[in-house]
Amino acid sequence: MQKKLLIAIFTSSTLLLSACHDDDHDSYVSGDSIPKNNIVNPVVTTPTAYTLTDMSATAGESVVMTYKMLGMNNTEVQATALVFTPKTAPPAKGWPIVVWAHGTTGVADICAPSRNQLNSYIQAMINGFLAAGYVVVAPDYEGLGEPANDELHPFLNVKSEAFSITDAVVAARNYLGNKVSNRWMTVGHSQGGHAALAAAQYQSRAQLDYKGTVAVAPASNLELILTVGEGLAAQQTDLSEKITTLASLDTFTALITAGLRNPNPSLQYSQVFKSPTDQIADNAETDCYISLGQEFGLGMLSYAQNNAGDISNYPRTQSNFMTLSPVKKFLDSDSQPLQVKISTPIIIYQGALDTTVPKIATDTLLSGEAAKNSSISYRTGPTWDHGTAYVLNIPNILVDVQTLMPIQ
Template sequence: MKRQVLTCTLLTLSVALTACNDDSDNDRFYESKPAIPVNNIDNPVVATPVAYTQTDFSGIADESVIMTYKMLGINGKETQATALVFTPEGTPPATGWPIVAWAHGTTGVADQCAPSRKALNDYIKAMIGGFLQAGYIVVAPDYEGLGEPSGKELHPFLNLKSEAYSITDAVVAARNYLGSQASNQWVAVGHSQGGQAALGAAQYAARASKMTYKGTVALAPASNFNLILTGGEQQAGQETNLDKKIGTLASLDTFTALIVAGLRNPNPNLQYSQIFKTPTDEIAKNAETDCYDVLGQKFGTAMYAYAQSNNNSVNNYPRTQTNFMNIPVVKSFLEKDSQPLLVKVSTPVIIYQGSADSTVPKAATDVLVALANQKQTSVRYITDESNATKWDHGSVYALNIPNIISDVKSLMPIQ
């Protein structure tokens, strides 16, 4: 999810929270914890990792590589994925450097959208650099289906288990590759989609059974997508400024199209026409090849063209099908497969959330934390309530890099 997407009112989410606490919905939040298969993949690193040169980490990292590794995919079969691996300069401690898994935000579902194929933004570079200087290895998976060498599968966008296994199996593979340089301790840190993924890593950490998971730092973690989609539609319906209305609607449709593209990995018979009306379904198909920003521009351009021929209005523009969220695979995704913290997590969880965030509204994260507390998951919830400067979706991590590094040091001290 990105900066423009899915503004939702506090009222909408407050009502939704009440609905979530209704007795009729208890099954969703009190389901049994699923069995987690242990990672016993032989020779998890595929070939020799290659140098990562898109972002210059010279003077900070001893090694910066793209590692291709084996993981358990969404369809229950072994597949290949890619991850960035950065090691600190200097001599590792006797027990090896602990590992920080960095989980990135939304880029798209196509291979070309993988972070390992692009330069990192300055804030992410600074955060990774801070971890390295503090004495941590950083493993940054692209996620299943993103950047993998074969081009055979789409990224299962926001599927919690797929993201979690992408992380756990990348960490296991990195330790296999680095040997005694890496310790068996690790944490997960992530932003937006990556915050959701990091929470998933906490839930499924037992998959890396020979390693010790020490905790999670999630920054504006994506969650409660059905509430955010519904709230975004309500917000757009009340908007009178055409540019803002189209910005919100195009972002909603971009997000929805990426969900459909991701769902088509395990559900190849799902059609865009089941979710989108004609001709918008043809735009949505570009989710399988375009990254999120280009896709959003295509949705927006079509809406502007429609408005110019319809008295500067998009009120009857053909977008999503009525009740598409009730299609079984979509409903299951929204309510279960994408939702973090549906089961108790016993390791430490730290969540940062800004009140000026219009991508992942604070109210959505308030719901997430409240429901986690119902499951007896202890969450340290850090907000900007007492700050003069309020955090938006980007500044929630950009302004907190020293604090995030300090959190990791607290969770996993260098020994």
């Protein structure tokens, strides 16, 4: 019974959270400027039909597009994205493009949204965009679903997410031709909110007309999120709730570790997790977010059953893992959005009851100088949690898109 309860709790709490030019290489390494996308023939092969979710009510075409992007290791890699076009005829200046940046699914290829069915909320939102006359491009992100099956997704890396988005838009325009305009914007939730803010920072790479960003419960200040989560778990007296919270935190940490193993292959899970929990963390490279969380939770539950319900000594993370060089660099800079002033409009939705991305993390993000000097509309709800901040605002998000980027 406890096992079934734990799985149900964790599942319900996470369902709403999925050859480069030399000038590109030099700019990406130095960080002195944003490299322009000059990739030749960005669409790798003719896009294939996407049939795992029936979008026929509003989509004229639903495909999986394989495209070239500048990867985080400064080489050209292949990535995948869903592309949906409206059933209506394109306007004179072409359909504008909305990018949907998805929330956390995992780092393994099987976790890519293009390889799975969209949940009903995302489907409804995309249907709304299509019915209103927008093309929707939904990147899997670098390392998710890529054909070579040899690259881990750099989880929550700002540049990687940004270039996954900008380069998908460039490729989609190459594929669709004059049916699409040069106007585009990004909408995202959770990890996708983080990616949407990343896209705003690096949008000039696409060399197009970027109109704005809608970010719902965007991940940021990851060390603070982990710390706040640990504090929440310490206060919880119900064992199932405590295990669910801790399992979510450990899943998050394992995905960060897996993503860091893309540029740092020598990084070992045993450096971040104590034994034998490091063996569960290793599954981050093959299992998706919900399954991995259940594995962490079941490990704690088994320990509790053998220790009179006490998990205070359960071997979780190493005490010093945040001071490891690649982890510290990631937490301090590589994962942090809004590090520079953004000139295009940003709308952020955040719930006060969010325990996945606590409001204090977003408040802290917006207290920075770059955010203060940017054009940001901050919309909060006292009863929204991580999921409902997105689900309840889908109609408002559609209005936001139509306001920032009206059909012409």
